Amino acid sequence: MLGLMRSAILVEPGRIELREVPAPQAPPGGIVVRVRAALTDGTDLKAYRRGHPQMPMPTPFGHEFSGDVAAAGAGVSRFNVGDAVMCVHSAPCGACYWCGHGQEELCESVMSTKILGAYAEYIEVPAHIVEQNCYRKPPGLSYVAAAFLEPLSCVVHSIEYAGFAKGSTVAVMGDGGFGILHAALLQDYGFRAVLFGRREERLALARSLGVGEVVDARTQDPAAAIRSLTQGRGADGLIECTGRQDVWEQAPQLVRRGGVVSFFGGLPAEARVAFSAARLHYDEVRLVSPFHFTPRAVRRAYELLAQHRFDPLPLVTQTVPLAQVAAVFERLDGGEGVKFAIEP
Numbered sequence: 001m002l003g004l005m006r007s008a009i010l011v012e013p014g015r016i017e018l019r020e021v022p023a024p025q026a027p028p029g030g031i032v033v034r035v036r037a038a039l040t041d042g043t044d045l046k047a048y049r050r051g052h053p054q055m056p057m058p059t060p061f062g063h064e065f066s067g068d069v070a071a072a073g074a075g076v077s078r079f080n081v082g083d084a085v086m087c088v089h090s091a092p093c094g095a096c097y098w099c100g101h102g103q104e105e106l107c108e109s110v111m112s113t114k115i116l117g118a119y120a121e122y123i124e125v126p127a128h129i130v131e132q133n134c135y136r137k138p139p140g141l142s143y144v145a146a147a148f149l150e151p152l153s154c155v156v157h158s159i160e161y162a163g164f165a166k167g168s169t170v171a172v173m174g175d176g177g178f179g180i181l182h183a184a185l186l187q188d189y190g191f192r193a194v195l196f197g198r199r200e201e202r203l204a205l206a207r208s209l210g211v212g213e214v215v216d217a218r219t220q221d222p223a224a225a226i227r228s229l230t231q232g233r234g235a236d237g238l239i240e241c242t243g244r245q246d247v248w249e250q251a252p253q254l255v256r257r258g259g260v261v262s263f264f265g266g267l268p269a270e271a272r273v274a275f276s277a278a279r280l281h282y283d284e285v286r287l288v289s290p291f292h293f294t295p296r297a298v299r300r301a302y303e304l305l306a307q308h309r310f311d312p313l314p315l316v317t318q319t320v321p322l323a324q325v326a327a328v329f330e331r332l333d334g335g336e337g338v339k340f341a342i343e344p
């Protein structure tokens with residue numbers, strides 16, 4: 001039995017408190033993970049700033065993590081106490097209509113059965129996640145790198161879902177953590193990625209991750225820049241990672257005839273967007289909008305990390321102890337840093 005633990009609670013937007021709460025117990029088929037690294041993420045920042053429909057407050061906080069198995073419930077055979085593990089915070093049910101039609105990212109219970117509370121000493125991981133979306137962390141991979149399993153799964157799913165043709169030139173709009181991850185992984189997959197951003201240090205960071213072409217959107221018009229890089233055609237593909245309505249609405253103009261626009265960065269639920277119907281119809285511009293990820297994408301992300309095909313560590317601005325979670329979100333809210341690693 002584990003006793004009390006410290007857990008960061010998002011009490012209301014803008015207010016995080018470190019509280020002493022009972023540590024979780026391992027449920028049948030599930031495990032309790034002693035968190036060794038947890039990452040901040042854009043979704044967390046959104047919830048911190050303005051609340052989140054999926055996170056009624058007060059709520060445990062944080063969802064990207066890795067750690068060690070501290071307890072295993074009855075019937076767990078894949079993991080033993082002491083194993084280092086990397087997990088994502090959700091898994092599909094395997095039984096609903098969507099799971100039966102190969103669209104597990106849309107599983108009707110994948111959101112309601114997800115777990116939160118990675119900014120804590122321990123987190124409970126239930127059976128359905130242990131069975132599908134937990135992996136043993138290789139000894140040569142750091143806990144911080146392993147905690148990238150969840151964001152990388154989102155990006156793997158996003159790129160595969162868009163279905164870009166081999167050799168495509170893909171514009172990535174936005175130099176946040178997800179924009180940079182997309183551009184770096186596209187490059188790794190053999191596509192030509194062009195990253196558009198507005199902050200010099202982030203564009204430099206993308207370069208250090210192997211992104212060959214970056215464009216400062218403050219000084220260069222994206223439409224003109226894309227035309228000049230594609231002999232006037234427009235990009236073969238585009239991934240929207242800013243979550244800004246004006247960028248969503250401009251996106252179909254930036255791809256070539258027959259190009260693909262993928263909207264990754266979500267807009268507020270009440271947003272309405274407008275596109276030229278002629279552009280979609282006569283120019284066959286295809287619009288897609290990937291959501292979440294599948295267990296297959298998680299496995300692929302695991303392989304990329306475990307085989308050191310992809311090193312995400314340059315994205316980590318700083319590593320801090322659990323007591324600094326509130327301070328870290330103040331800094332993120334002020335525009336500082338990309339991702340912080342919390343070590344509880």
Ligand SMILES: [Zn+2]
Pocket residue numbers: 092093094095096097098099106107108109110
């Ligand atoms: Zn399902």
